[in-house]
Amino acid sequence: QELLCIFGTGDLGRTLGQCLLQTGYRVVYGSRRPHSCGPLPQGAQVMSHDAAAQSASLVFVCIHRQNYGFLESLASGLKGKVLVDVSNNLKKDLYPEANAEYLQRLIPGAHVVKAFNTLSAWALQNGPSDANRQVYMCGNNAEAKQAVSEIATKLSFTVLDRGSLSAARELEDFPLQLFPEWRLPLRLAVGLTAFFFFYLLIRDIISAYVEEGKDISFRIMVSLANKVFPIVSLIMLTLCYLPGVIAAFLQLYRGTKYKRFPDWLDRWMLCRKQLGLLALGFASLHVLYTLIIPIRYYVRFRLSAITISEIRENRTTKFDTTMAWRTDSYYSVGILGFGLYVLLGITSLPSISNALSWREFSFIQSKLGYLTLFICTFHTYLYGWDKFLRVSSYKWYTPPGYMLSLVLPSVVLVLKLLLLLPCVDRSLTRIRQGWE
Amino acid sequence: QELLCIFGTGDLGRTLGQCLLQTGYRVVYGSRRPHSCGPLPQGAQVMSHDAAAQSASLVFVCIHRQNYGFLESLASGLKGKVLVDVSNNLKKDLYPEANAEYLQRLIPGAHVVKAFNTLSAWALQNGPSDANRQVYMCGNNAEAKQAVSEIATKLSFTVLDRGSLSAARELEDFPLQLFPEWRLPLRLAVGLTAFFFFYLLIRDIISAYVEEGKDISFRIMVSLANKVFPIVSLIMLTLCYLPGVIAAFLQLYRGTKYKRFPDWLDRWMLCRKQLGLLALGFASLHVLYTLIIPIRYYVRFRLSAITISEIRENRTTKFDTTMAWRTDSYYSVGILGFGLYVLLGITSLPSISNALSWREFSFIQSKLGYLTLFICTFHTYLYGWDKFLRVSSYKWYTPPGYMLSLVLPSVVLVLKLLLLLPCVDRSLTRIRQGWE
Amino acid sequence: QELLCIFGTGDLGRTLGQCLLQTGYRVVYGSRRPHSCGPLPQGAQVMSHDAAAQSASLVFVCIHRQNYGFLESLASGLKGKVLVDVSNNLKKDLYPEANAEYLQRLIPGAHVVKAFNTLSAWALQNGPSDANRQVYMCGNNAEAKQAVSEIATKLSFTVLDRGSLSAARELEDFPLQLFPEWRLPLRLAVGLTAFFFFYLLIRDIISAYVEEGKDISFRIMVSLANKVFPIVSLIMLTLCYLPGVIAAFLQLYRGTKYKRFPDWLDRWMLCRKQLGLLALGFASLHVLYTLIIPIRYYVRFRLSAITISEIRENRTTKFDTTMAWRTDSYYSVGILGFGLYVLLGITSLPSISNALSWREFSFIQSKLGYLTLFICTFHTYLYGWDKFLRVSSYKWYTPPGYMLSLVLPSVVLVLKLLLLLPCVDRSLTRIRQGWE
Numbered sequence A, B, C: 001q002e003l004l005c006i007f008g009t010g011d012l013g014r015t016l017g018q019c020l021l022q023t024g025y026r027v028v029y030g031s032r033r034p035h036s037c038g039p040l041p042q043g044a045q046v047m048s049h050d051a052a053a054q055s056a057s058l059v060f061v062c063i064h065r066q067n068y069g070f071l072e073s074l075a076s077g078l079k080g081k082v083l084v085d086v087s088n089n090l091k092k093d094l095y096p097e098a099n100a101e102y103l104q105r106l107i108p109g110a111h112v113v114k115a116f117n118t119l120s121a122w123a124l125q126n127g128p129s130d131a132n133r134q135v136y137m138c139g140n141n142a143e144a145k146q147a148v149s150e151i152a153t154k155l156s157f158t159v160l161d162r163g164s165l166s167a168a169r170e171l172e173d174f175p176l177q178l179f180p181e182w183r184l185p186l187r188l189a190v191g192l193t194a195f196f197f198f199y200l201l202i203r204d205i206i207s208a209y210v211e212e213g214k215d216i217s218f219r220i221m222v223s224l225a226n227k228v229f230p231i232v233s234l235i236m237l238t239l240c241y242l243p244g245v246i247a248a249f250l251q252l253y254r255g256t257k258y259k260r261f262p263d264w265l266d267r268w269m270l271c272r273k274q275l276g277l278l279a280l281g282f283a284s285l286h287v288l289y290t291l292i293i294p295i296r297y298y299v300r301f302r303l304s305a306i307t308i309s310e311i312r313e314n315r316t317t318k319f320d321t322t323m324a325w326r327t328d329s330y331y332s333v334g335i336l337g338f339g340l341y342v343l344l345g346i347t348s349l350p351s352i353s354n355a356l357s358w359r360e361f362s363f364i365q366s367k368l369g370y371l372t373l374f375i376c377t378f379h380t381y382l383y384g385w386d387k388f389l390r391v392s393s394y395k396w397y398t399p400p401g402y403m404l405s406l407v408l409p410s411v412v413l414v415l416k417l418l419l420l421l422p423c424v425d426r427s428l429t430r431i432r433q434g435w436e
C-alpha cells in the first residue's frame, strides 16, 4: 500500500484524503498545526510539513496559492518528488503566472503536476455519482503524470491529459467558466426579444392608445408575451439550420471540404445546440401562455360579452366550418411541432446523445430538425391564414410580427429544398466524401 | 513519448491526430501529398506513406476503403506493425468482406485491429463531453489489441473488446444502424393508430354524415385525434406489462426458469422500453390535446350556443353534483396517472437508470408501472362511466373506442392480481430463485 | 488468454461467462451437473467444481449463499486462489455475518474478494449501455483485488475499491436499498400534504356545509388539490434554501467553517436535492390542475350561470383593467417561475450536472434557485393581492392556505437579503475562504 502525502487539512485536503484512504492508499497530512487541525479522516496521520513530505514520493498541495510562500523553505526536502497542484483562483488573471507554474518556480527540483482542480470538495464528499468524473491534468514530467494518472484512475476518475505545464493556466480557468458557449445565443435571444417586444408594443398597444385612446396595456403581460416568445423561438430555430445551409452552399461553391469555413460561420455552428435549446425554452413558454388563455379574466369577459351582445341584439352567428378546420389544424400542427421540438431537446441530453450512433443523432437533429422547422413554419402560416390580405393588419404600415418571423424560415426551407435536388445533392455528397 | 502514424490527412485523420498529440503522443502523418495537404494539428509531421510507417509501430489507416488498393505496395514495410482500421461504409453489405478483413488480406504480415469506427470526427472535435465514449475493438492478435486498447484508454475512451477480426463486419454495421430496436414498437404504434383512426372515422364522422347528413369532418383534427392517441397509449402501455405476465405463467406452467422463452416473447420483452416511451409520447399528446380543448373555436361556439339557447328557451339547468364529481375525478386521476407515466419516462433516461440500483429500478418500472397502468385504466373507466349502458353509444353496432381500449388492460390487471395471490406468488418466487 | 472459472451455471454465471468470453478470456464452469446444465455461452467448458477450480487461479462463485456449504469440501483445492463472491441476500440482516466473510471462513486459504454483486444479470445481458457501470469491490488481499479490478476494467466497468472485507456487509446492502435518501423528503411531503388537505377541507368545505348547508364536496378533487399542491411545493422549495441560510448564520456566529454542523443540519442539507425534486413534482401538478380548470364542468356551469344572470337581471359589468393586469401578471409570473423550476430540475439530471463546472452548477442551483423562490413567492403574493384585508377570508378565524404558505418563504428571502449586505457578505466570504 502506497503512502501519499497531503499538505493542508482544509476542505479539499480532508475530502481527498478520505477518498484515498477508501481506495486503499495510506495517507499522511502535512499541517502547520499537526496537533490541532480538526477532524481528519480515520486512519490518516498528521505531521509537520517537512516530516510528512519525507515519507512519501507524491504530495498533494491542498493549500490556497496565496499561502504557497512557505513551501520555498521545504524545497530541498521536496526535490524529485511529485507535487500535485490542485489550486484555483477566485478570478481570472489574478496573477501573472499560473499557480502551478508559480509552484514549479518555487520548487524547481520537484515535478509539478496540475490536476484535480476542477473537482469540488463538496461533490466528492457526497458520493461519486453526483460529481464530475473528469480530471484534467498537465505537467512537464511524463512519469510524474503517469503516477498522478494512476491514482486518479484508482479513484475512478477519467483522466484527460492536456500536455505540458504551460496548459496549467487553461486548466485553472476551467472552474471559473460560466457558460461561455451560452453567451452568444443568450445575447441573441435577449436582443430578439427586446426588438420584438418594442415593435409589437408600439404596433399593437401604443398605436391603439394613440389612435383610439384605448388603454389595452394589460395585454402586455400575456397577449404580447405570447406573440414575442413564439416569434423569437421560430427565428432562433431557423438560426440553427441556416449555418448548415450556408456551409453547404460554400462547399458547393468552393468544390472542396478541405478549406476552413470563415470564423464567424465556425463559431455560429458551434453554438447551434445552445440556440436550439433556448428556442425550445421559448417554445415551451409559448405553449404555457397559450394554455392559460382560457382562464384569463379578459378572455372570459370578452366571451361572455359576445354572448350577451348576441342575445341583446338578437343576432345569430352561424357555425363556420372553415374556421373550425383552420384553428383546429393550426393547434394540431403546433402540438405536433412542439412534440418534435421536445424530442430534439431530449436527444441533446448528454446521456442520450452518447447512447446514439452518429447516424441516429444526425437523423434526429438534422432530418427531424428540418421537419420540426417545417411544421412550426406551417403552424404559423396556418395561424396567419388570410390576415396578410387584410389592410387592417398593417397598422401604422408595419406588418404584424408573425409575418416578420416567417421570412427567415421560408428562405431556409426553400434553400434546403434546393440542396435536396438530386443533382445538387449528388455533388454535395461527393464533396463531403472527400472527392475533389 | 511514443510515436504513432496516421495514414490520411482527412477529417478523421486530423481530428484523431489532434487528440493523440494532446494526450502526449507524437504523431506522424502519411499522405499522398505530404507538402500540400492542408492544415494539420500543430506538432505533427507529414511524410510519404512509406517513410511515415517506418518510424512507428502502429498505424491508423484513416482512408476510405475504396482507396485501400495502394496499401498493398507498402506490405513489406508494414510487416509486423499494428494497423488500425477505422473505416466505415456508406451502406450495409456493400462489399463481400469486412473492410478490416480486406485490409488484413492486402497486408497479411500486419496485425489488423478494427477500432474507433463508431466515433465521429465532428463529435471528437467538439470536446469529449458530447461524444460517445465507447470504442468497440476486434482483432486476431492479442498484443496488437492491447496496444490499441492502451491508446484508447489514454484518450479516455472505454474499450469494449469484441473478439477476433471476424467480428469486424458487426462493428462496421454499428454506425449504419438506425434505431433497430425502435422499429417493431414504431410499426405497432403506426398500425394501432391507423386502425383506431379509421375505426373512429367511420363510427363517428362518416356515420354522422351518412345518417344525418351532418358534416362534422372538422372534428378529425382534434376531437378524433384526442380519442386515437389516448387509446393507443393505453394499449401500448398494457403491451409493456403483458409479456411479464405471460412469462410468469409460462414459468409457473413449466416449473423452472432455466428453459428459454419462445423467441417472440424474448423479442417482445426486449422492446418494452421502446413501447413504453412511445406510449408516453402518445399520452403527452393526449394531454396537450385535452388542454387546448377550451380555446377551440368549436367548443367556444357550442358553449355560447348552449347559454344562448338556455336563455331564449328560458330553461334553467340545475347543477349536477354527480357530474362535477365524476368529471373532476377523472381529470384528477388522469393527472396522477400522467405524473407517474412521466416518472417512468424520467427513470428510463440512461443517466438516471444507471444511478439506480436494480431493486430501485424494478420498484419504479414494475411496481409503479402497474400502478400507472391501473390508474390510467381507472381514468378511462371513470370517463366512460355509464356510457356503456346507453344504446346510442353503439352507433352502427360498434362499441366506442374507449371500450375497445379497456379490454386488454383489464385482462392484464386481473392476471397480475392472480399472480399476486400468496400461493401463486410463493411458487413463482421459488422458481425465480432457481428452485426446481 | 487467461482462464477463469465460474461456479454455478445460473443466470448470473451464464451472463458473466458470456461477457468474459466476449472480452477474450477463456471460461470454465464448475457445476453440480456438468452434463445437464442447460444452455451455456458458446466456447465455455463445463466440469465438476473440483476440476474446474484446478485449472484457474480465479473463481467467480455465482451460487446463492445458502448453498455455499459444499464449498468447504473443496477448501484444499481452492487454497491460494482468488474467490470472487457475487452474492446478495433477499433481506437485510438475514445472516449474522456477511456472505463474503462466511465464504472466507469456509475456505480460509483462499483470497475472498467481494465484487460485482450490485450488477444485474438482466441488465448485463441487454448490452452495456443500460446497466450501472460501477463495480464496488472489497477484500483483504491487495493482489487479489488487483486481479479482480483488472478483469472488471476489461469488462469496461469502473471499479470502486471499498477497502477490506469488513466492508462486505455494506456492499451486500447496496442492492437492497430502496431510495434511502428520498425517505425523509417523502415523509415530509406526505405530512405537509395531509396537514394542508385537512386544514383546507375543514376551512373551505366543511365550514361551508356547517354554516350554509351547501354541499361543495366535489371541490375536493380539483379546487382543493390545486391549493394543497402549490402550497406544499412552495414550502418544500423554501426548505431547500433554509438550511443554507441557517448554515451561513451559524458560520458567522462561530466565526469559522472548520466546526462541524449539527447533525440534523447536515442531514437536512444532504436531502435538499430530493426535497427540490419533489417540490418540482408538486409544482407540475399545480400547473396541470390549473390548466384543466377551464374544461371543468363546474367552471363552465358557473361561467354560463353568470352570463345568464347578467342578462336576466339586465346588469352590465364593466371591464376591470386592474383585475386584468393583476391576474395576467400572476399567471405570467407563475409561468416564469415554473420555467426556472424546470431548469433547476433539468440541471439535477446526473448527466447534465456532471457536464457543469462547480461554479456553473452553483450559479444555477443557488443564484437561479433563489430567483425561483422569489418569483414563486411573488406569484403567490400577487394571487393573494388584497384578500388579506377582507374579513371574509378568515373563515372560522383561520387564515387561508396561501397565507400560511407565505410565512416561511418571506422569512428566508429576508434572511438571504441580510446575508447579501456587503459587510455581512464580506465576512462570510472570508470565513468560507478558510480565514479564522
Ligand SMILES: Cc1cc2nc3c(=O)[nH]c(=O)nc-3n(C[C@H](O)[C@H](O)[C@H](O)COP(=O)(O)OP(=O)(O)OC[C@H]3O[C@@H](n4cnc5c(N)ncnc54)[C@H](O)[C@@H]3O)c2cc1C
Residues within 6 Å of the ligand: A237, A240, A241, A242, A243, A244, A245, A247, A272, A273, A274, A275, A276, A277, A279, A280, A341, A344, A345, A347, A348, A349, A353, A358, A361, A362, A365, A366, A367, A369, B120, B122, B123, B130, B131
Ligand atoms: C431543441 C434543439 C436541440 C438541439 N440540440 C443540438 C445538439 O445537442 N447538438 C447539436 O449539434 N445541435 C443541436 N441542435 C441544433 C441543430 O438541430 C443541429 O445542429 C442540426 O444537426 C443541424 O442540422 P444541419 O443539417 O443543418 O447540420 P449540418 O451542418 O448539415 O450537419 C451537421 C452534422 O453534424 C453532425 N453533428 C453535430 N453534432 C454532433 C454530435 N454531437 N455528434 C455527432 N454528430 C454531430 C451531424 O452529423 C449533423 O448531420 C438542436 C436544436 C434544437 C432545436
Ligand SMILES: Cc1cc2nc3c(=O)[nH]c(=O)nc-3n(C[C@H](O)[C@H](O)[C@H](O)COP(=O)(O)OP(=O)(O)OC[C@H]3O[C@@H](n4cnc5c(N)ncnc54)[C@H](O)[C@@H]3O)c2cc1C
Residues within 6 Å of the ligand: B237, B240, B241, B242, B243, B244, B245, B247, B272, B273, B274, B275, B276, B277, B279, B280, B341, B344, B345, B347, B348, B349, B353, B358, B361, B362, B365, B366, B367, B369, C120, C122, C123, C130, C131
Ligand atoms: C414510460 C415508460 C418507460 C419505460 N422504460 C423502461 C426501461 O427503461 N427499461 C425497461 O426494461 N422497461 C421500460 N419500460 C417497460 C416496463 O415498465 C418494464 O419493462 C417493466 O419492468 C415491466 O415490468 P414487469 O413486472 O412486467 O417485468 P418482469 O418481466 O416481471 O420483470 C422485469 C424485470 O426485469 C428487470 N429489468 C428490466 N430492465 C432492467 C434494467 N434496465 N436494469 C435492471 N433490471 C431490469 C427488472 O428487475 C424487472 O423487475 C417502460 C415503460 C414505460 C411506460
Ligand SMILES: Cc1cc2nc3c(=O)[nH]c(=O)nc-3n(C[C@H](O)[C@H](O)[C@H](O)COP(=O)(O)OP(=O)(O)OC[C@H]3O[C@@H](n4cnc5c(N)ncnc54)[C@H](O)[C@@H]3O)c2cc1C
Residues within 6 Å of the ligand: A120, A122, A123, A130, A131, C237, C240, C241, C242, C243, C244, C245, C247, C272, C273, C274, C275, C276, C277, C279, C280, C341, C344, C345, C347, C348, C349, C353, C358, C361, C362, C365, C366, C367, C369
Ligand atoms: C428542482 C430542484 C432541483 C434541485 N436539485 C439539486 C441538486 O441536484 N443538487 C443539490 O445539491 N441541490 C439541489 N436542489 C436544492 C437546492 O437548489 C441546492 O441545494 C442549492 O444549491 C442550495 O443553495 P444555497 O445557496 O442555499 O446552498 P449553500 O449551502 O449556500 O451552498 C450550497 C453549495 O453547495 C455546493 N453544491 C451542492 N451540491 C453540489 C454538487 N452536486 N456539485 C457541486 N457543488 C454542489 C454548491 O456550491 C452550492 O453553492 C434542487 C432544488 C430544486 C428546487
Ligand SMILES: NC(=O)c1ccc[n+]([C@@H]2O[C@H](COP(=O)([O-])OP(=O)(O)OC[C@H]3O[C@@H](n4cnc5c(N)ncnc54)[C@H](OP(=O)(O)O)[C@@H]3O)[C@@H](O)[C@H]2O)c1
Residues within 6 Å of the ligand: A007, A008, A009, A010, A011, A012, A013, A030, A031, A032, A033, A037, A061, A062, A063, A064, A065, A067, A070, A086, A087, A088, A089, A116, A117, A118, A119, A120, A121, A122, C432, C433, C434, C435
Ligand atoms: N474546496 C474545494 O472545493 C476546492 C476544489 C478545487 C480546488 N481547491 C483548491 O484546493 C486548495 C485548498 O482549498 P480548501 O477549500 O481545502 O481550502 P481551506 O479549507 O481554506 O484549507 C486550506 C488549508 O491550507 C492550510 N493553510 C492555510 N493558511 C496557510 C498558510 N498561511 N500557510 C500554510 N498553510 C496554510 C490550512 O491547513 P493547515 O491548517 O493544516 O496548515 C488550511 O486548512 C485551494 O488551492 C483551492 O483552490 C478547492
Ligand SMILES: NC(=O)c1ccc[n+]([C@@H]2O[C@H](COP(=O)([O-])OP(=O)(O)OC[C@H]3O[C@@H](n4cnc5c(N)ncnc54)[C@H](OP(=O)(O)O)[C@@H]3O)[C@@H](O)[C@H]2O)c1
Residues within 6 Å of the ligand: A432, A433, A434, A435, B007, B008, B009, B010, B011, B012, B013, B030, B031, B032, B033, B037, B061, B062, B063, B064, B065, B067, B070, B086, B087, B088, B089, B116, B117, B118, B119, B120, B121, B122
Ligand atoms: N469522418 C468521420 O467522422 C469518420 C468516423 C468514423 C470513421 N471514419 C472513417 O475514416 C476514414 C477516413 O474518413 P474521413 O472522413 O477522414 O475521410 P476524408 O476526409 O475524405 O479523408 C480521406 C483521406 O484519405 C486520403 N485519400 C483519399 N483518396 C486517396 C487515395 N486514392 N489513395 C490514398 N489515400 C487517399 C486523403 O489523405 P491524403 O490526401 O493525405 O493522402 C484523404 O484526406 C474512412 O474510412 C471513414 O469511413 C470517418
Ligand SMILES: NC(=O)c1ccc[n+]([C@@H]2O[C@H](COP(=O)([O-])OP(=O)(O)OC[C@H]3O[C@@H](n4cnc5c(N)ncnc54)[C@H](OP(=O)(O)O)[C@@H]3O)[C@@H](O)[C@H]2O)c1
Residues within 6 Å of the ligand: B432, B433, B434, B435, C007, C008, C009, C010, C011, C012, C013, C030, C031, C032, C033, C037, C061, C062, C063, C064, C065, C067, C070, C086, C087, C088, C089, C116, C117, C118, C119, C120, C121, C122
Ligand atoms: N441474478 C442476478 O441478477 C444477480 C445479481 C447479483 C448477484 N447475484 C448473485 O449471484 C448468485 C447466483 O445468482 P443467480 O441468479 O445466477 O442464481 P440461479 O440462477 O438460481 O443460479 C444458481 C446456481 O447455483 C448452483 N446451485 C444451486 N443450488 C446449488 C447447491 N445446492 N449446491 C451447489 N450449487 C448450487 C446452480 O448451478 P449448477 O446447477 O451448475 O450447479 C445454479 O444454477 C447469487 O448469490 C446471487 O445473489 C445474482
Ligand SMILES: CCCCCCCCCCCCCCCC(=O)OC[C@H](COP(=O)(O)O)OC(=O)CCCCCCCCCCCCCCC
Residues within 6 Å of the ligand: A335, A338, A339, A342, A343, A346, A347, A352, A355, A356, B179, B273, B277, B278, B280, B281, B284, B285, B287, B288, B342, B345, B346, B348, B349, B350, C129, C130
Ligand atoms: C408533446 C410532448 C411530447 C413529449 C415526448 C415525451 C417523450 C417520449 C418519447 C421519447 C423518445 C426518446 C427517443 C430517444 C432516442 C433514443 O433512442 O434514445 C436511446 C436512449 C438510450 O437507450 P438505451 O440506454 O436503451 O440504449 O433511450 C432512452 O433512454 C430514451 C429516454 C427517453 C426519456 C424520456 C424522458 C421524458 C421526459 C419527460 C417529458 C415530459 C414532457 C411533458 C410534456 C407535457
Ligand SMILES: CCCCCCCCCCCCCCCC(=O)OC[C@H](COP(=O)(O)O)OC(=O)CCCCCCCCCCCCCCC
Residues within 6 Å of the ligand: A129, A130, B335, B338, B339, B342, B343, B346, B347, B352, B355, B356, C179, C273, C277, C278, C280, C281, C284, C285, C287, C288, C342, C345, C346, C348, C349, C350
Ligand atoms: C405531472 C408531471 C409530473 C412531472 C414530474 C417532474 C419530475 C419531478 C420528480 C422527479 C423524480 C425523479 C426520481 C428519480 C429517481 C432517482 O432517485 O434518481 C436518482 C437520480 C440520481 O441521483 P444522484 O445522482 O444524486 O445519485 O436522481 C436524479 O437525478 C433525478 C433527476 C430528476 C430530474 C427531473 C427532470 C425534470 C424534467 C422536466 C419535466 C417537466 C415536466 C413538466 C410537465 C408539465
Ligand SMILES: CCCCCCCCCCCCCCCC(=O)OC[C@H](COP(=O)(O)O)OC(=O)CCCCCCCCCCCCCCC
Residues within 6 Å of the ligand: A179, A273, A277, A278, A280, A281, A284, A285, A287, A288, A342, A345, A346, A348, A349, A350, B129, B130, C335, C338, C339, C342, C343, C346, C347, C352, C355, C356
Ligand atoms: C416553461 C417550461 C420551460 C421548459 C424548459 C425547457 C428546456 C429548455 C432549456 C434547457 C436549458 C438547459 C440548460 C442546461 C445547462 C447546461 O449548460 O448544460 C450543459 C449540457 C451539456 O452540454 P455539453 O454536453 O454540450 O457539454 O447541455 C445540455 O445538454 C442541456 C440539455 C437540455 C435538455 C433539455 C431537455 C428538455 C426536456 C423536455 C422538457 C419539456 C418541458 C415541457 C413543458 C411544457
Ligand code: HEM
Residues within 6 Å of the ligand: A223, A226, A227, A230, A231, A233, A234, A237, A283, A286, A287, A290, A330, A331, A334, A335, A336, A337, A338, A341, A376, A379, A380, A383, A400, A401, A402, A403, A405, B288, B292
Ligand atoms: C402545443 C403546441 C402549440 C399550440 C397549441 C400553439 C398555439 C398557438 C396559438 C393559439 C397561437 C395564436 C396566439 C395569439 O392569438 O396570439 C399561436 C401563434 C404562434 N405560434 Fe404556436 N402553438 C404551438 C406551438 C408552436 C411552436 C412549437 C412554435 C414554433 C416556434 C409556434 C409558433 C407560433 C408563432 C410564430 C405564432 C404567431 C405569433 C403571433 O405573432 O401572434 N407555435 N400558436
Ligand code: HEM
Residues within 6 Å of the ligand: B223, B226, B227, B230, B231, B233, B234, B237, B283, B286, B287, B290, B330, B331, B334, B335, B336, B337, B338, B341, B376, B379, B380, B383, B400, B401, B402, B403, B405, C288, C292
Ligand atoms: C393530465 C392528465 C389527463 C387528463 C387531464 C385527461 C383528460 C381526459 C379527457 C378530458 C378525456 C375525454 C376526451 C374526450 O372528450 O374525447 C380523456 C379520455 C381518455 N383518456 Fe385521458 N387524461 C389524462 C391522462 C391520461 C392518460 C395518462 C391516459 C393513459 C393512456 C389517458 C387515457 C384516456 C383514454 C383511453 C381516454 C378515452 C378516449 C376516448 O375514447 O374518448 N388519459 N382524458
Ligand code: HEM
Residues within 6 Å of the ligand: A288, A292, C223, C226, C227, C230, C231, C233, C234, C237, C283, C286, C287, C290, C330, C331, C334, C335, C336, C337, C338, C341, C376, C379, C380, C383, C400, C401, C402, C403, C405
Ligand atoms: C405555469 C405556471 C403557473 C400558473 C399558470 C399558476 C397559476 C395559478 C393559479 C391560477 C392560482 C390560483 C388557484 C386557485 O384559484 O385556487 C395559483 C395559486 C398558487 N400558485 Fe400558482 N401558477 C403557476 C406556477 C406556480 C409555481 C411554480 C408555484 C410555486 C410553488 C406556484 C404557487 C402557487 C401558490 C402557493 C398558490 C396559492 C394556492 C392557494 O392557496 O390557492 N404557482 N397559481
